[in-house]
Amino acid sequence: MNPIIVSHVNKTFRTKTQDIKALQNVSFEVEQGEIFGLLGPNGAGKSTLINIMLNLLTPTDGSVLILGEKPGPRVLSRINVVAGGSEFHWALTPRDILSFYARIYQVTNFKERIAQLASLLKIHHLLDRKFSWLSTGERLRVAFAKAMLNRPKLLLMDEPTLGLDPGIAKDVRAEIQRLNRDTGMTILLTSHYMHEVEQLCNRIAFISKGKIVDIGEVKEVKLKHFGTYEITVTLDKKPKASWVSAHALRVEENKIKATLKDEESLSTLLAMIHESGYRINDIAIKKPTLEDYFIKVLHEQ
Numbered sequence: 001m002n003p004i005i006v007s008h009v010n011k012t013f014r015t016k017t018q019d020i021k022a023l024q025n026v027s028f029e030v031e032q033g034e035i036f037g038l039l040g041p042n043g044a045g046k047s048t049l050i051n052i053m054l055n056l057l058t059p060t061d062g063s064v065l066i067l068g069e070k071p072g073p074r075v076l077s078r079i080n081v082v083a084g085g086s087e088f089h090w091a092l093t094p095r096d097i098l099s100f101y102a103r104i105y106q107v108t109n110f111k112e113r114i115a116q117l118a119s120l121l122k123i124h125h126l127l128d129r130k131f132s133w134l135s136t137g138e139r140l141r142v143a144f145a146k147a148m149l150n151r152p153k154l155l156l157m158d159e160p161t162l163g164l165d166p167g168i169a170k171d172v173r174a175e176i177q178r179l180n181r182d183t184g185m186t187i188l189l190t191s192h193y194m195h196e197v198e199q200l201c202n203r204i205a206f207i208s209k210g211k212i213v214d215i216g217e218v219k220e221v222k223l224k225h226f227g228t229y230e231i232t233v234t235l236d237k238k239p240k241a242s243w244v245s246a247h248a249l250r251v252e253e254n255k256i257k258a259t260l261k262d263e264e265s266l267s268t269l270l271a272m273i274h275e276s277g278y279r280i281n282d283i284a285i286k287k288p289t290l291e292d293y294f295i296k297v298l299h300e301q
C-alpha cells in the first residue's frame, strides 16, 4: 500500500463572512521511496493538505491514509514534519529541544541518537547555544534533526527552504536527497521554488485554488503543456542542402535547428549527424523549465 493515499478530499473553512474552499476533490497517491512535490502558488491549499495529514485539521469530507492508517497519534510516531521558519522556545538549546522531543518519541539511547544526528546535520557546535541565537539556516538544521529523531518512514516538508540563502538552501536540498537515498524515506515536499522541485522531485502535483490541475512526472507535465523543445547544433561545416531537406531540418550557416519531442529524437538526430560525417562543435538546447510550466499553468487558470 502506498504511504500516502488522498481520496476526494474537500476542506472548507467557514468564516463569518464567507466559505473558503481550500481543497476541492483532491485525490493522489505518493509511492514508497519517492520525493513527491506539491506545487502551487500561495494560498493554493498545500499547507492545508499537509496539516490534514498531520491530523492538525480534519477534512470536510474525503479520506486520507498515511502509512495505511488514518492521521492520528499512532501514525504520528512513524512520520515527521519539517516546516520552513520552524520555531522552538527561544531560551532552550538544541540539545534541550532534541532531548525533549526524543522523550516524546520515546527514543531509546537518546543521547547517542542526538549525537548521531548532530554529526549528520553538522550541528555539534550549536548544541549548547540558545535557540534564539541561531541563524535561519542553523534553526532549520535543528528542525531537521528533530524530524529525524524517530527515524520516520515518511517526511512531510512544508516549504523547507523558505527564507534560506542560496548556499544553505543548496545544502538542505543535498541533505534531502541523501536522506531519501540512504534511508529510503518517502518525502512529500511543498515548495514554490521551481528549480528546487525540478532538482529533487520525480513526480509532482500542481495545485491551484484547492484543485489538482496536473499530476505526473516532471518531464510529463512539462511535455503536456509545451510538447517540444528547441535544439541548435553547430557543425564544423555548412551541411548539404539535400541532406537537410531530407531530414526536415532548419539550417543557418553551419548551424542546424530542430524542434524535438523527446530525448530519443535527440539521440537519433545526433547519431544521424555523426554518421553523415559532420563534426559537432557545439550543442545548445532550450528546454522549458518547471518555472516556465508554473507560469503558463497559472495563466491558464
Ligand SMILES: Nc1ncnc2c1ncn2[C@@H]1O[C@H](COP(=O)(O)OP(=O)(O)O)[C@@H](O)[C@H]1O
Binding pocket: 013, 014, 015, 020, 021, 022, 040, 041, 042, 043, 044, 045, 046, 047, 048, 049
Ligand atoms: N484556519 C483557516 N481559516 C480560514 N482560512 C484558512 C485557514 N487556513 C488556510 N486558509 C485559507 O485556505 C487557503 C489555502 O491556504 P494554505 O493551505 O495555507 O495555502 P498554501 O500553503 O498553498 O499557500 C487560503 O485561501 C487561506 O487563506
Ligand SMILES: [Mg+2]
Binding pocket: 046, 047, 048, 158
Ligand atoms: Mg503554505
